[in-house]
Amino acid sequence: MAKGNGGETIIAHGVRLEGEMAAEGDLVIEGEVHGNIKTTGDLRVGENALVEADVEAENAVIAGEIRGNIKIRGKLELFPSSTLTGDVVTDVLAIGPGAQVNGKITMGSAVATRASRKSEEAE
Amino acid sequence: MYCYVYDEFLQDRRYERDLSLIETRLTDLGIAGKIARLALFRDSHELIRDEIRNGATTIVAVGNDRTLRRALDAVGDTKTVVALLPVGPQGVLAGLLGMPVGVLSCDVLSARIIEELDCGEVNGRRFVQSVRSEDASFVARTKNYTLTPLKKSSFEVRNLAEPDDAGTQSPVDGRLSLIIRSTRFGLLGKRQDVSIVPFQEMMVLFEKMTEVMVDGESLPGKDFAFRVIPKALRLVTGRTRKF
Numbered sequence: 449m450a451k452g453n454g455g456e457t458i459i460a461h462g463v464r465l466e467g468e469m470a471a472e473g474d475l476v477i478e479g480e481v482h483g484n485i486k487t488t489g490d491l492r493v494g495e496n497a498l499v500e501a502d503v504e505a506e507n508a509v510i511a512g513e514i515r516g517n518i519k520i521r522g523k524l525e526l527f528p529s530s531t532l533t534g535d536v537v538t539d540v541l542a543i544g545p546g547a548q549v550n551g552k553i554t555m556g557s558a559v560a561t562r563a564s565r566k567s568e569e570a571e
Numbered sequence: 572m573y574c575y576v577y578d579e580f581l582q583d584r585r586y587e588r589d590l591s592l593i594e595t596r597l598t599d600l601g602i603a604g605k606i607a608r609l610a611l612f613r614d615s616h617e618l619i620r621d622e623i624r625n626g627a628t629t630i631v632a633v634g635n636d637r638t639l640r641r642a643l644d645a646v647g648d649t650k651t652v653v654a655l656l657p658v659g660p661q662g663v664l665a666g667l668l669g670m671p672v673g674v675l676s677c678d679v680l681s682a683r684i685i686e687e688l689d690c691g692e693v694n695g696r697r698f699v700q701s702v703r704s705e706d707a708s709f710v711a712r713t714k715n716y717t718l719t720p721l722k723k724s725s726f727e728v729r730n731l732a733e734p735d736d737a738g739t740q741s742p743v744d745g746r747l748s749l750i751i752r753s754t755r756f757g758l759l760g761k762r763q764d765v766s767i768v769p770f771q772e773m774m775v776l777f778e779k780m781t782e783v784m785v786d787g788e789s790l791p792g793k794d795f796a797f798r799v800i801p802k803a804l805r806l807v808t809g810r811t812r813k814f
Contacts (some may be wrong), residue, residue: 456738460764462724462753467716472769483716566604 457487461496477506477512491520495529502534517551573597574627576619576642578634579611581658590660590671595634596677606629611640619645625776629654629807631680640786642684643690643699643804654680654807661725663733665701669809681810684813688742690803693729693795698786699804702797703731708778711749713770720766728777728797737765737769741814745801746771772798 455473459465463479478494484502485491491505497512503564504519513526518524518540527539528546539557543549577596581590598618606624609615619630619642621710629652632642633727639655657665657672670676677790691698700778711718727750731742751766776796 454743455769456742456767457769458765458767459718459753460753460766462721462764463751463766464719464721464756465716466719468575478764479721490581 459497461494493530495527572626573629574619574622575601575604575631575633575656576615576622576638576799577605577606577608578632578638579609581634587673588659592674592795593656593677596674597680600677600681600787602677602681604629608640612793615641617644623649623651628652631656633658633760635659636664636787639664640699644697648803650805652685653737653806656680660805666730667733667810667813668806669812670807671809671811674769676791680807682809684808685800685805686743686808688804688806689730689747689749690800691728692798693714693728693783693785696785696790697800697803698730700786701726701727701794702733702783702785702790703755704777704781704783704798706753707781709781710776711744711751711768712776712780716770717764718751719748720751720753724751726751728775730776730799731814736763737767739814740767743802743814744801747773747797747799749773749775754768768798772796 454477457471457473458476459481461481465481466483466559468484474489475487476492477497477499480499481501483500486504491508493499493510493512493514495511499514500516501515503514503538504561507522508520509525510530513531515533518536523540524536524538525542526544526547528530528544531548533550535552537554539555541555562568581798607618628640630642630646630652632638633656634655642653655664655668655670656676657670661672665672670679693702704722704726708723729740729748729750737750746769749768749770753764755762755764775797777793780791780793783795
């Protein structure tokens with residue numbers, strides 16, 4: 449169970465978010481998200497979480513399910529319980545045994561920064 | 572110029588000694604000022620506004636949480652500095668603001684560490700601490716997203732409060748925090764799930780008519796519009812403040 453830690457945004461189990469969220473600081477998802485999520489900090493997706501959204505964060509640790517494209521400027525860590533369906537852009541990638549990834553993976557710091565800048569310009 | 576606003580309950584003789592010690596210490600520190608006493612049939616807003624018009628630059632609420640809230644309501648948008656000088660039984664604000672109870676707070680007042688705190692507003696009513704409701708069905712909506720608890724949950728919109736399972740929220744960050752708590756029953760027993768979402772403006776829409784508690788006072792309604800007013804309050808704080 450996630451506990452508040454000053455500056456964090458937490459979507460706990462049993463709560464659904466629909467729409468576009470731009471968070472400042474770390475973002476923890478243990479519930480459901482449908483839409484787009486972006487944070488300037490780190491992202492953590494819990495084992496029972498369901499995210500149907502495009503995701504952007506500094507670093508991420510994923511233990512649940514994500515259906516959408518993911519852009520991580522730093523390190524993306526996929527736990528064995530994670531399932532990703534969508535394209536991934538990241539600088540560093542760690543995939544635990546049993547994690548499922550269905551999509552295109554593009555890696556390298558230059559690529560991750562370019563992809564992040566492109567989405568900022570598009571806004 | 573300091574103006575000390577004494578709450579009505581301080582007329583009780585048991586506070587005489589404390590008040591005498593405080594008045595002596597304030598004189599020693601060079602921050603004694605006019606004393607105004609709140610009374611049952613006297614409008615506290617008018618009393619405090621008159622003092623501000625007469626040149627008071629700091630309003631010191633002598634009493635407890637309720638005294639401070641009345642002072643903050645009266646000061647409104649004037650940007651006058653407000654302080655709490657805790658005397659008698661206290662709520663949570665003295666501790667949160669780092670103001671010790673009794674004569675010790677005179678020295679803290681004299682040090683004059685002023686913080687500009689955010690203030691919350693719900694349906695036009697301002698609050699310093701929080702707005703809470705019991706378990707109910709509701710939806711929280713901003714211009715970009717909607718949050719829906721999937722079962723009955725309690726909600727709290729917090730500006731300033733004691734640290735708890737929702738952590739610590741800062742009252743100087745220009746945001747309020749929506750805290751949604753729901754209970755889950757599992758094999759290992761009951762557990763509580765806590766969501767925390769910082770925001771600047773939000774609507775909370777209840778399924779049925781509900782009573783929410785705004786800093787301990789009831790406000791009935793079905794739709795509640797929240798917004799933060801950044802740096803609305805200028806408060807004297809102590810070094811042991813909890814934010």
